[in-house]
Amino acid sequence: MSEVDMAVIKPEMMKSYIWLQTADGSIQQVEQEVAMFCPMICHEVIQKGMGSSKNYAISLPQRVNPAMLSLILDYCRFHQVPGRSNKERKSFDEKFIRMDTKRLCELTSAADSLQLKPLVDLTSRALARIIEGKTPEEIREIFHLPDDLTEEEKLEPLKNTTDDPRIRLLNRLYAKKRKELKEREKLKNVEAEEERVDDRSVDDLLSFINGDNGDSKGIKTSKSKKKNRRRKDQQKSTSANEANKNHSEESNGLNSVCHSSEVDQKIQPSIGATSNLQDVEDDIFANKNEFDDGDIDDEIDPALKEKIDREVEDFARRLNSDWPERMQEILSLGQERKAVHFPLNGNGSIRSRDDFKVRILP
Amino acid sequence: MDDVSCPDLISDLPQSIIESILTRLPIRDAVRTSILSSKWRYKWATITQLVFDEKCVDLSNDRREFEDSLVKFITRALFLHQGPIHKFQLTTTYFQCCPDIDQWLLFLSRNDIKELVLELGEGEWFRVPSCLFNCRKLTRLELFRCELDPPPSFTGFLCLKSLNLHQVLVSPEAIESLISSCPLLESLALSYFDSLALTIRAPNLKYLCLEGEFKDICLENTPLLVAMSVAMYMTDDIAEHFEQSSGCNFNRFLGGVPRLERLIGHIYFTKYLSVGDDPGRLPITYNYLKVVELYQVSFEDMKEILVVLRLITNTPNLKELQISGSSNTLAAIDAPDLDFWDEKCPTDCTLKQLKVVKMTDMSGVPHEMEFIKFLLANSPALETMSISPCVYIMDGRINMLIELLRFRRASAQAEILFIQD
Numbered sequence: 001m002s003e004v005d006m007a008v009i010k011p012e013m014m015k016s017y018i019w020l021q022t023a024d025g026s027i028q029q030v031e032q033e034v035a036m037f038c039p040m041i042c043h044e045v046i047q048k049g050m051g052s053s054k055n056y057a058i059s060l061p062q063r064v065n066p067a068m069l070s071l072i073l074d075y076c077r078f079h080q081v082p083g084r085s086n087k088e089r090k091s092f093d094e095k096f097i098r099m100d101t102k103r104l105c106e107l108t109s110a111a112d113s114l115q116l117k118p119l120v121d122l123t124s125r126a127l128a129r130i131i132e133g134k135t136p137e138e139i140r141e142i143f144h145l146p147d148d149l150t151e152e153e154k155l156e157p158l159k160n161t162t163d164d165p166r167i168r169l170l171n172r173l174y175a176k177k178r179k180e181l182k183e184r185e186k187l188k189n190v191e192a193e194e195e196r197v198d199d200r201s202v203d204d205l206l207s208f209i210n211g212d213n214g215d216s217k218g219i220k221t222s223k224s225k226k227k228n229r230r231r232k233d234q235q236k237s238t239s240a241n242e243a244n245k246n247h248s249e250e251s252n253g254l255n256s257v258c259h260s261s262e263v264d265q266k267i268q269p270s271i272g273a274t275s276n277l278q279d280v281e282d283d284i285f286a287n288k289n290e291f292d293d294g295d296i297d298d299e300i301d302p303a304l305k306e307k308i309d310r311e312v313e314d315f316a317r318r319l320n321s322d323w324p325e326r327m328q329e330i331l332s333l334g335q336e337r338k339a340v341h342f343p344l345n346g347n348g349s350i351r352s353r354d355d356f357k358v359r360i361l362p
Numbered sequence: 363m364d365d366v367s368c369p370d371l372i373s374d375l376p377q378s379i380i381e382s383i384l385t386r387l388p389i390r391d392a393v394r395t396s397i398l399s400s401k402w403r404y405k406w407a408t409i410t411q412l413v414f415d416e417k418c419v420d421l422s423n424d425r426r427e428f429e430d431s432l433v434k435f436i437t438r439a440l441f442l443h444q445g446p447i448h449k450f451q452l453t454t455t456y457f458q459c460c461p462d463i464d465q466w467l468l469f470l471s472r473n474d475i476k477e478l479v480l481e482l483g484e485g486e487w488f489r490v491p492s493c494l495f496n497c498r499k500l501t502r503l504e505l506f507r508c509e510l511d512p513p514p515s516f517t518g519f520l521c522l523k524s525l526n527l528h529q530v531l532v533s534p535e536a537i538e539s540l541i542s543s544c545p546l547l548e549s550l551a552l553s554y555f556d557s558l559a560l561t562i563r564a565p566n567l568k569y570l571c572l573e574g575e576f577k578d579i580c581l582e583n584t585p586l587l588v589a590m591s592v593a594m595y596m597t598d599d600i601a602e603h604f605e606q607s608s609g610c611n612f613n614r615f616l617g618g619v620p621r622l623e624r625l626i627g628h629i630y631f632t633k634y635l636s637v638g639d640d641p642g643r644l645p646i647t648y649n650y651l652k653v654v655e656l657y658q659v660s661f662e663d664m665k666e667i668l669v670v671l672r673l674i675t676n677t678p679n680l681k682e683l684q685i686s687g688s689s690n691t692l693a694a695i696d697a698p699d700l701d702f703w704d705e706k707c708p709t710d711c712t713l714k715q716l717k718v719v720k721m722t723d724m725s726g727v728p729h730e731m732e733f734i735k736f737l738l739a740n741s742p743a744l745e746t747m748s749i750s751p752c753v754y755i756m757d758g759r760i761n762m763l764i765e766l767l768r769f770r771r772a773s774a775q776a777e778i779l780f781i782q783d
Contacts, residue, residue, distance in 0.1 A: 101371060102371055105371040105372050105375065108375060108379055109375055109376075112376060112378070112379055120379065120382065121382065124379060124382040124383045124386055125386055127372070127383045128383050128384075128386035128387050131383070131387060131391060131395070132388065132391050136394065136397055136398055139395075140398055140399070143370065143371045143372045143373075144368040144370055144371055145370055145372070145373060145398050145399040145401075146370065146400075147399065148399055148400045149397060149399060149403070
């Protein structure tokens with residue numbers, strides 16, 4: 001007995017209807033209490049006043065095709081009746097959900113777009129039951145999934161290779177050391193640059209002075225200075241890649257000297273005896289000798305001077321004692337690692353990488 | 363394999379549905395979906411509910427190996443997971459405390475954990491780390507066989523709605539302050555505590571479940587309590603304590619729960635309530651109480667009978683009553699105070715709504731029969747009264763039936779069902 005017949009027989013029981021339009025354009029009318037069971041339709045009716053007539057039919061989302069709509073309405077029709085027991089509802093659900101997988105997926109999608117959560121839960125549960133316990137091939141077969149992972153990706157174990165805590169710790173420590181090194185280098189490069197800048201500015205001054213005065217001696221000296229500088233630069237560049245650190249360390253000690261913009265003669269004897277140092281030293285003292293006008297103040301106060309002394313001595317000692325060993329190591333490490341190893345203890349002896357590991361691992 | 367005629371059915375469903383499906387799978391199957399296809403590779407990694415149990419890994423005879431593989435599985439799953447984790451559940455019987463659990467909890471505390479269920483095995487109990495108390499968004503906490511020690515700076519779980527502590531080692535002050543510092547607490551379950559004396563202050567509490575040896579319980583501030591289930595075990599210490607206590611347990615327990623709808627009491631519950639001085643007139647009426655179930659009521663103890671009567675007579679809307687007896691028939695035959703029923707029994711209490719009564723484990727002792735008589739006489743709406751005799755009573759059944767036949771019934775529709783096993 002259709003609704004229309006019912007309406008004729010018992011006019012006082014005439015129900016009100018909601019008009020719904022699916023994506024394909026077809027319009028149908030549905031009993032109000034059934035349709036209102038869907039939150040989305042309910043919202044449309046109450047908030048926007050739609051659905052009361054054919055012209056104002058509620059347009060359903062695209063995922064709801066007529067077949068799905070009819071299924072959903074069956075579900076709503078059963079469940080919106082308040083008097084049913086839980087047992088009845090459950091057994092209805094079990095029977096309702098028996099359909100092929102394709103329709104089940106479509107139904108899930110449609111129910112979701114209508115915000116009908118109980119039905120979404122029901123269908124999700126059914127889909128989960130289908131997936132549970134099956135092999136990947138079976139699942140792909142059922143849902144027509146493309147088998148588009150490479151063999152490597154499939155075999156890639158779901159573990160992360162760095163999840164061994166010791167390796168992670170080691171990596172962290174290495175990363176930290178590398179960062180520190182980089183920063184120091186940057187600093188030294190800056191300082192080294194500044195040192196060069198200083199040289200140049202003195203040169204310029206000299207040539208300016210020479211140019212003005214026409215002092216041949218000055219020119220000569222400046223030339224020789226330039227030569228020296230070039231030599232020094234060359235040496236710098238050759239050893240830069242391999243022994244940046246060493247060179248920087250030297251410069252560091254000297255830089256404080258340079259920055260003071262003059263040279264204290266007293267420092268000279270305490271500076272170490274490597275060839276590089278000698279060169280720089282020569283340049284500076286040459287300048288000093290040239291200038292020698294007493295305008296240059298000795299800005300190094302005694303305390304700072306002592307500190308500088310000590311630093312330089314220290315560096316010299318280290319360099320001299322470890323130089324051959326260190327050269328060896330550094331050369332063997334290659335470009336990437338620019339003198340990686342800090343001495344791990346204060347007295348300047350270098351430990352090998354294996355040694356380092358031994359200290360970390362239990 | 364991806365023809366136009368056989369389009370992918372499922373991969374393009376909205377993530378909320380995929381999550382809904384994946385959370386209904388055992389975690390192992392959910393993780394396995396990562397090798398189905400390229401779209402599925404990381405679909406599982408954003409699910410917000412992780413439920414681990416012993417089925418996650420293959421069973422193994424070597425317990426050590428089994429635990430190790432379970433630990434590895436969980437650690438890897440957490441490591442590969444992306445996004446918030448709202449629910450984490452671990453249920454095992456073998457697994458005991460181990461340092462990895464601390465790390466997992468730390469990870470979870472940084473990932474907005476809302477529901478945490480930790481059910482560990484027997485043996486050395488897991489000591490919960492302090493990072494648990496930093497889980498600000500926790501709404502549900504269940505701990506089995508753990509040790510809990512809130513730090514002094516802990517100010518409570520402000521979102522906690524459900525708390526279930528089962529065999530948890532924690533000091534009574536800590537529990538009390540934990541309960542009272544969770545303002546939204548609605549459901550509380552405490553089981554297997556030893557000799558706990560507790561005052562419960564939880565203004566939003568609706569459901570209470572207590573099981574264990576409780577020395578003293580006072581529901582000081584629980585005005586919204588709706589359902590309560592209590593099972594009280596008794597040891598000799600507690601029995602002694604009872605004998606010496608003077609406060610009225612009935613009032614302290616049931617004096618502040620006007621909205622109670624369902625009351626279930628097991629084992630020594632009625633005995634517990636009977637302890638203390640005579641409370642006199644009850645301050646409140648249980649207008650909403652509809653279902654009362656009291657088990658192991660000893661009908662040879664007059665005080666317990668009084669408790670039951672007091673409760674019933676203050677429950678005008680009682681619908682369902684279930685009582686099981688536990689009488690020592692030999693002692694109860696003498697039955698002093700039998701004249702109580704004729705003389706002092708309250709006569710003005712009509713249980714107008716009482717429909718179903720179930721009496722189980724009846725031994726047929728005089729007080730039990732008088733009680734049944736009382737019920738029949740005062741419930742005009744009664745539909746069913748079912749009586750099941752205690753299994754040990756064989757001879758007394760005929761006598762019981764004979765007595766039952768005589769009782770007047772206020773309700774014409776009342777059916778008396780005598781249920782033999």
